[in-house]
Amino acid sequence: MTTLEKLPVAIIGAGPIGLAAAAHLAERGLPFKVYEAGASVGANIRNWGHVRVFTTWEQNVDTASRRLLERHGWNVKRPDALPTGEEIVRDYLQPLADLPELKGQIETGARIVAISRAGLDKVTSKGRETKPFELRVETTTGKLRVDLARAVIDASGTWQNPNPLGASGLKIQGEAAFAERIAYGMPDVLGAGRAEYAGRRVAVVGGGYSAINVLLDLVRLAEAESATKAVWVVRGTNMDRIYGGGSADELEARGALGTRLKQLVDQGRIELITDFSATALREQAGGLQLVGTTSSGERALAPVDRIIVATGQRPDLEITRELRLELDPWLEGVKALGPLIDPNLHSCGSVPPHGHKETSHPEPGFYTIGVKSYGRAPTFLLLTGYEQARSVAAALAGDMKAADDVHLVLPETGICSTDSAADASGCCGGPAPLESNACCVADVVAKSAGKAGCGCGAVA
Template structure:
């Protein structure tokens, strides 16, 4: 039997399954696009969002400007919903900040009268399973509804059932650790308050954390570059502000100023960081592998190996810009097929390997590449890329369009995946929870 026949909805639906909604985890741009495509097809859907508003993760780094013009940032079904209202489309050529993306697109979509009733805010999905079945039970599994355990903002915990589950929860809340071995350095717990998440609001709400202090930014990608540029601006305004860029590899291979990049805002980051380093505003340290952290008064000491010798580096604050990884704990009761290296769906992983592909060279992919051994379960968006930092919003929109078609039994639309992405001269990027959008 062919793979397509194995995956047809008729093979996995019982009468009861057909009466249940599709559960979508996360009300960011990808989760809302999933909902829009399902609603447009007349399929019941419930979106569970842990935050109190849509795109809660993007709001945390909303001061940061995205790479892509808006023409790559708006989903097709979502646009159709918005165009049925008095929504005024923003300029498609301008690259917005995260806050502008929310204000101009995500918030109006979440508030749309056909979409808003399907969203449950303040509701965190803490686990996904099958009703009455752990991952070891097989008989009748494909006809058994999914079970989602929910934790509500008031502390109440309850379970709901669903015919299918689409995990669009992103990765911004689960950063990679500072240690080069993939583990938190020894002593990390003692200095946790001195380590800040990627893309802090250096020039805004969190300015007092950095002004007049020495900050070490750890990471070799574009989220590190954004923070370094902001700190460079602050260093010119606030006396005593010092900036060190610590790279665990021999060089920052992900921050490129390639003229071949069709997203000029992305290419410009590398050039601006290069100028900051050349002028001495930013001190760059390569090949420093952090092994231990210690408190030093109100600061933090980084201890590690560089060029075969143990060295130390003292700072007031450390920004962890080492990238992100998917939260898989909530999925331990689901049968998953994940790549051993990047933790992306096994069929998708070869298409997004950051050693081979940039954001602009990823092939179109849909429900087939995103499927798992538990039929009806999908991971989409940034989380579908696992640890690979090459995600674009436009890619996620095509993912959910294909999955919605599959759930509707429209196999022609499900398998016909198409995508036009900007070319890039860089190997990979890693800007926050929405990927390199």
């Protein structure tokens, strides 16, 4: 074994996919180290821990992780139950991280700020594959250190990099100036954030299930705090696709959400504004006024007190600036997946199983897996991420037969999009929670049963 091979595999991110990679490496006896920027494993999921996913426990657990857990007496008590984000962390990820096979190799509060090859910049080619990776690790104390690794698996996800308000992909005028009155993603308006939203007029921007969940919570808040008003702002106009399949939905909980939302809009309990792309934000009468374009020209909305932006996420590419990556030019995920998941082309199709070949790069030994491998695409299947982790671990172990034999438990992967790629805020318009988002399992189940099944969502 060479000196390089004795070094650990660095895994960035201790979410479901990162920990799955660790479990597969542990089973194969390969040394590894997991770096998590947050204070705990599953830190990104804890940000939406109050949200219940649409998919069952059975569909949220990786195979190697299950084997390790069951060896220590763990089991899924209710395989058909729909867990919340907090339950996924508490009852699955944390027990997994506490296993002796993983515990000593996970460091929380460790942010990877840059990666390169030891002694080589991006330009140098000679002997590149013989050099270890050099990771700059920033701890919670602000100290910076250098760790070496034989390979790197980037499973850091995209949750910490929300898309801005602007339809152009850039922050709109005034967005930075009024940042203290803007939240991104799915804030807990009924819990930790209640004081910020109770009795306020709140605009929710986005056409996916992240936005839908926040809107439904705001309506519940209004039942207790009658001055609370919810304004829903979307860029698209096809509301039927946003509301979903209702009673015909393959996932009952998801269908019920769309049905309930439509009822609330029809009753006037949620003010709906369609065909609106924000271009500026300004203060007006003590509130925030969104200015934007519509098919009829410019429009200024009535002022609101707070704005929640639920327009999806994008990958952080800065940490890999000195590596030779091959990315899709517009999705910014791994290039091989781009044509298969492009929301400009795919409304409801399929992504074939894929593994180490598709998630690798011209940089030898570097892999992008999980939702980050999809870049800006608003679609991701948890089971796909688990298969990526399994295949990459097999490749790193030199078991190329297993690495190349990629498959999913279910026969195919459903891919759906919202009626506007710009409106997407997660899987098929759903929350993007998850590097672990398993929302498209609904389509997989539907298609395996010979049904049409589309309009994936992720949370209930």
